[in-house]
Amino acid sequence: MNTADGVRRVTACRVCGADDWLPVVDLGSVPLANNYLDPAASYADERTFPLGAQSCRSCRLMSLTHVVDPELLYRDYAYVTSESVTITRHMRWVAELLGTRFGLGPGSFVVELGSNTGQQLVEFQRAGMRGLGVDPARNLAGRAAANGVQTLVEFFDADLGRRIARERGHADLVLGRHVFGHVDDLAGLAEGVRELLSPRGVFAIEVPYLLDLLDQTAFDTIYHEHLSYLCVSTMATLFARFGLRVVDVERTAVHGGSVVVVVARAEGPWPTRPSVDRLVELERAAGVFDDGTYGHFSRRVALIRAELPQLLRDLRAGGATIAGYGAPAKGNTVLTTCGIGRDEVSFCIDTTDLKQGKVLPGSHIPVEVPAHARANPPDYFLLLAWNYTDEIVRREREFLAGGGRFIRPIPHPAVVAAGDSAMAG
Numbered sequence: 001m002n003t004a005d006g007v008r009r010v011t012a013c014r015v016c017g018a019d020d021w022l023p024v025v026d027l028g029s030v031p032l033a034n035n036y037l038d039p040a041a042s043y044a045d046e047r048t049f050p051l052g053a054q055s056c057r058s059c060r061l062m063s064l065t066h067v068v069d070p071e072l073l074y075r076d077y078a079y080v081t082s083e084s085v086t087i088t089r090h091m092r093w094v095a096e097l098l099g100t101r102f103g104l105g106p107g108s109f110v111v112e113l114g115s116n117t118g119q120q121l122v123e124f125q126r127a128g129m130r131g132l133g134v135d136p137a138r139n140l141a142g143r144a145a146a147n148g149v150q151t152l153v154e155f156f157d158a159d160l161g162r163r164i165a166r167e168r169g170h171a172d173l174v175l176g177r178h179v180f181g182h183v184d185d186l187a188g189l190a191e192g193v194r195e196l197l198s199p200r201g202v203f204a205i206e207v208p209y210l211l212d213l214l215d216q217t218a219f220d221t222i223y224h225e226h227l228s229y230l231c232v233s234t235m236a237t238l239f240a241r242f243g244l245r246v247v248d249v250e251r252t253a254v255h256g257g258s259v260v261v262v263v264a265r266a267e268g269p270w271p272t273r274p275s276v277d278r279l280v281e282l283e284r285a286a287g288v289f290d291d292g293t294y295g296h297f298s299r300r301v302a303l304i305r306a307e308l309p310q311l312l313r314d315l316r317a318g319g320a321t322i323a324g325y326g327a328p329a330k331g332n333t334v335l336t337t338c339g340i341g342r343d344e345v346s347f348c349i350d351t352t353d354l355k356q357g358k359v360l361p362g363s364h365i366p367v368e369v370p371a372h373a374r375a376n377p378p379d380y381f382l383l384l385a386w387n388y389t390d391e392i393v394r395r396e397r398e399f400l401a402g403g404g405r406f407i408r409p410i411p412h413p414a415v416v417a418a419g420d421s422a423m424a425g
């Protein structure tokens with residue numbers, strides 16, 4: 001890491017070591033997506049960092065072109081695990097799925113990497129298991145403790161894996177939900193997990209799935225925290241280097257399309273389920289290994305970046321008001337890389353208290369409590385949290401009945417209304 005400016009260009013692939021990159025998208029230089037600002041702050045000090053993606057022609061890891069120092073990204077972290085119905089239900093599903101398939105029960109030891117407020121570990125602890133969180137965010141450990149979850153406020157690596165195993169025993173499950181793609185030193189992570197796992201233990205990873213990202217043109221998943229965009233084929237390549245084997249995979253709709261990948265010791269007792277080969281085959285058929293696939297993706301991203309701001313400006317020119325629904329980090333990729341600001345979107349609403357009263361990085365759109373939108377209803381809501389569309393539509397029947405409309409930025413900018421079949425996506 002070149003700590004002089006906190007950013008370095010990615011050369012060697014963090015999965016296979018090759019340095020043969022296909023450029024995919026260049027999204028310019030933008031602020032960190034979770035760096036919500038005080039409205040009183042001087043925006044002149046706001047730093048921007050290059051944001052782009054490239055595909056390794058050898059193992060098909062899709063990686064950011066530049067890596068920002070994790071100390072800048074994670075020590076004070078505004079992302080709090082959503083307590084939405086969708087996510088809570090999903091966490092219960094994850095706990096049940098892994099518990100049933102991999103023989104976990106009362107007394108099992110579960111370590112979660114990137115445990116945030118501890119919401120997922122609570123699901124395991126409720127079933128009588130022993131939970132331990134690992135998360136470098138100093139501002140979140142107290143929240144986890146309030147949820148009854150103990151957290152080590154550290155970055156996970158091989159040393160910490162060994163230390164936890166020595167001091168607290170080997171883990172029956174190591175879980176990393178939406179954290180694996182955030183880690184630059186994947187080798188250190190894989191080694192640490194190998195040290196920490198019991199002989200029958202499994203490592204379950206949930207990541208945004210590269211196939212869904214390409215299929216939905218979900219370029220908003222691309223921001224500085226997400227260093228890697230992964231498919232099962234690439235993960236199998238990585239883990240084989242560390243004596244680990246992919247034994248199970250499950251696709252899920254969460255976060256716009258994710259995949260749960262379960263890894264075990266290569267020599268361990270768990271058979272490889274047929275779903276693994278099926279997904280690897282699907283990836284090949286979907287063109288993950290073809291340069292042309294990434295060219296198509298890049299052109300569709302360019303189209304969204306041209307059409308979305310134009311759509312918003314046309315609506316504003318016609319006198320309409322527009323607010324953002326949700327203020328997720330991914331929404332900041334959409335706003336900053338499309339050049340959308342307060343002229344187009346007057347405010348965003350979000351239920352996360354750490355974001356309320358702040359302004360979004362880059363676009364400086366203010367974040368308000370949801371009640372603000374009920375008092376000042378916009379004509380249109382831009383669905384920055386488009387992955388929660390179903391839940392939002394159920395919650396906002398009144399807004400729709402009153403003539404309000406939603407704009408979905410992805411997979412293609414479009415105005416959608418009550419009863420519109422596009423809302424079902």
Ligand SMILES: [Zn+2]
Nearest residue numbers: 013016056059
């Ligand atoms: Zn590679």
